[in-house]
Amino acid sequence: MFSYCSEPDALSGLTWLSCYLTTGKHTSLYLSFGTVLTLLAITAPVALVFGFGGASAARSRFAPLSWLGKAYIGIVRGVPDIAFFLFFVIALDQGFEWVRHKIKCPDWDQPIRQGNDFVVCAAAKLPLGDAAQWVHEVYGFLLAVLTFSIIFGAFAANVLYGAMQAVPRAQIETAEAYGMSHRQAFWRILVPQMWVYALPGLSNLWMVLIKATPLLFLLGVEDIVYWARELGGTKTPKFTDYPHGDWRMWYFAALLIFYLLFTKVSEVVLDRIMRRLTRGQATMAGEAQRKAAA
Amino acid sequence: MSCWDTVADYALRSVGIGERLLPRADFTICQQITLIGSGMIWNIYFGVLALLSGFFLATALAMAKAAHSPLLRKPAEWFIFVFRGSPLFIQFFFAYFLFLSLKGVFPVFSPLTSAWAGALVVLFFNTSAYSAEIFYGAMQSIPKGDIEAADAYGMSGWPRFHRIIWPTMLRLAWPAYTNEAIFLFHATALVFFSGFPATQQMGDALYYANYFADKTFNPFIPYPILACYFIALTLTVIGLFGTVNRRLNRHLPQTQRGKIRLRPMLVR
Numbered sequence: 001m002f003s004y005c006s007e008p009d010a011l012s013g014l015t016w017l018s019c020y021l022t023t024g025k026h027t028s029l030y031l032s033f034g035t036v037l038t039l040l041a042i043t044a045p046v047a048l049v050f051g052f053g054g055a056s057a058a059r060s061r062f063a064p065l066s067w068l069g070k071a072y073i074g075i076v077r078g079v080p081d082i083a084f085f086l087f088f089v090i091a092l093d094q095g096f097e098w099v100r101h102k103i104k105c106p107d108w109d110q111p112i113r114q115g116n117d118f119v120v121c122a123a124a125k126l127p128l129g130d131a132a133q134w135v136h137e138v139y140g141f142l143l144a145v146l147t148f149s150i151i152f153g154a155f156a157a158n159v160l161y162g163a164m165q166a167v168p169r170a171q172i173e174t175a176e177a178y179g180m181s182h183r184q185a186f187w188r189i190l191v192p193q194m195w196v197y198a199l200p201g202l203s204n205l206w207m208v209l210i211k212a213t214p215l216l217f218l219l220g221v222e223d224i225v226y227w228a229r230e231l232g233g234t235k236t237p238k239f240t241d242y243p244h245g246d247w248r249m250w251y252f253a254a255l256l257i258f259y260l261l262f263t264k265v266s267e268v269v270l271d272r273i274m275r276r277l278t279r280g281q282a283t284m285a286g287e288a289q290r291k292a293a294a
Numbered sequence: 295m296s297c298w299d300t301v302a303d304y305a306l307r308s309v310g311i312g313e314r315l316l317p318r319a320d321f322t323i324c325q326q327i328t329l330i331g332s333g334m335i336w337n338i339y340f341g342v343l344a345l346l347s348g349f350f351l352a353t354a355l356a357m358a359k360a361a362h363s364p365l366l367r368k369p370a371e372w373f374i375f376v377f378r379g380s381p382l383f384i385q386f387f388f389a390y391f392l393f394l395s396l397k398g399v400f401p402v403f404s405p406l407t408s409a410w411a412g413a414l415v416v417l418f419f420n421t422s423a424y425s426a427e428i429f430y431g432a433m434q435s436i437p438k439g440d441i442e443a444a445d446a447y448g449m450s451g452w453p454r455f456h457r458i459i460w461p462t463m464l465r466l467a468w469p470a471y472t473n474e475a476i477f478l479f480h481a482t483a484l485v486f487f488s489g490f491p492a493t494q495q496m497g498d499a500l501y502y503a504n505y506f507a508d509k510t511f512n513p514f515i516p517y518p519i520l521a522c523y524f525i526a527l528t529l530t531v532i533g534l535f536g537t538v539n540r541r542l543n544r545h546l547p548q549t550q551r552g553k554i555r556l557r558p559m560l561v562r
Contacts, residue, residue: 079521080480082487083500087517090507118511211381218487225387234390249395252388256380263379 020242029227033258034215035141036223040127043148043209048202052154056186074253082215088147089219095128100124137222144219150231159201164190166197195224196277204268210262214255228255297324308332316495316505323515326506330519333499334527339410340482340498341492344417345475351418352425353460359430365479370426377423382416382481386488409490417485421478429472432467433459465542472535476528483524499523 004011005019020026057069075084098112101124108121122128127135167190175185217225232248279289303313305328317325338447347453358370377385404410436459444450444458464471483500486492501521506516 028324079524082483090513109560207432214381249391255384256388259380
């Protein structure tokens with residue numbers, strides 16, 4: 001990186017550190033923070049959509065759809081989420097390959113599960129056997145995003161379902177009295193009003209989502225945990241210009257601080273949003289704001 | 295080989311009793327149910343011990359956080375912030391490598407590099423922080439009248455705490471604390487995926503479920519088995535805590551009792 005970095009053995013102190021922290025591998029570590037942020041940026045809206053779908057399905061008057069929605073909300077209650085993460089990644093991968101297999105190779109006669117193997121025809125492989133390395137990485141990342149979205153969609157569905165129930169019944173009755181159809185009342189009355197009730201739950205969910213991002217490591221994505229383990233391990237002079245002992249503790253301490261800062265900043269920002277949204281609301285918090293101003 | 299033989303071989307495999315080698319081929323459903331069930335021993339071990347010990351530290355932390363003196367309040371606030379603000383997964387990793395470094399200097403720390411002690415310490419601190427926040431919240435919402443009545447009776451210090459404040463705090467905190475207990479049990483599944491090694495393949499339920507999913511490349515059998523075990527565990531926890539909840543609320547009319555509602559809100 002810097003011009004004086006060409007002779008690492010001769011360096012010491014801060015100059016050594018500045019060279020050490022700007023090696024190519026460390027750049028990968030910094031980029032993997034981007035991976036985490038990208039994951040958050042994609043997952044949050046997708047999970048919200050999943051959650052909205054789940055919550056509206058659970059409220060549906062068509063019984064099977066409502067069971068489906070309630071089952072979706074219910075899946076996250078009794079079982080550790082980490083089990084879902086590990087399950088969905090394989091299950092989704094096999095599901096996609098199975099569907100492609102059925103479409104692309106209809107005249108395949110061997111069973112797909114042969115003992116301990118899952119065999120699909122070559123054209124149905126995902127990604128294709130001859131695909132470039134980056135395709136594999138992107139596919140792995142997208143699977144992870146989908147897994148996160150499904151699981152956090154279930155959490156969000158739970159929050160939104162509660163919020164829809166919390167909108168005063170009289171509001172819907174008024175809408176019906178005005179002759180609105182079920183659909184109109186839902187979109188024009190219920191949906192605009194439910195967000196105030198959903199916000200505390202959703203901001204909690206955002207914090208939970210931040211704290212779930214290290215689980216990316218378990219899904220086989222090269223994220224910050226992966227690089228912290230990789231870079232922190234003992235390095236001998238044989239393989240690197242920057243030998244050091246076992247520094248994994250310090251790398252994880254840095255990650256710990258990163259997450260603490262991230263959650264703290266989120267907390268402050270969400271607090272502001274909440275305060276902005278409660279302004280003028282006929283709730284206790286809104287009333288307290290009004291009194292404080294007066 | 296009948297299913298009973300499998301149970302005899304593997305039921306205590308996770309604590310090192312029974313057959314040494316894990317099954318390698320021709321996996322049966324019976325093997326999967328037995329081994330995953332055997333792994334639950336660790337989940338229960340971590341959960342129960344962390345909860346029992348964490349309860350006391352949590353009460354102390356909640357008291358400290360509510361204290362006037364900043365000498366008590368600030369450390370408690372920081373402790374709670376650090377453990378609630380960062381992912382448990384990272385805490386496990388950090389603690390494992392910290393213990394590993396300490397072991398190099400002081401050999402006393404060597405038990406802490408194995409899961410049974412090291413992970414337990416992390417879970418103990420973690421659940422203490424989360425429970426302390428719950429207890430603190432409950433302590434803040436103790437009705438003013440209760441404290442005034444205690445003052446009127448001339449109670450102060452320890453009698454006031456253990457006869458008035460503590461029981462009321464517990465009663466108010468109990469529904470949220472039940473939730474915390476459930477998610478603590480769920481969090482125990484992280485232990486063997488976060489640095490702490492499973493010596494001689496003695497792991498928890500998820501460790502074995504993952505083992506089977508890797509070997510058979512079929513996630514649709516081991517993970518549902520795991521799910522059933524955890525749902526059973528969750529229901530047991532709800533049942534036990536429900537009994538305590540009824541006892542804590544026994545002096546109240548039916549309509550005012552705090553209900554335990556499950557809120558799936560905590561990945562750590």
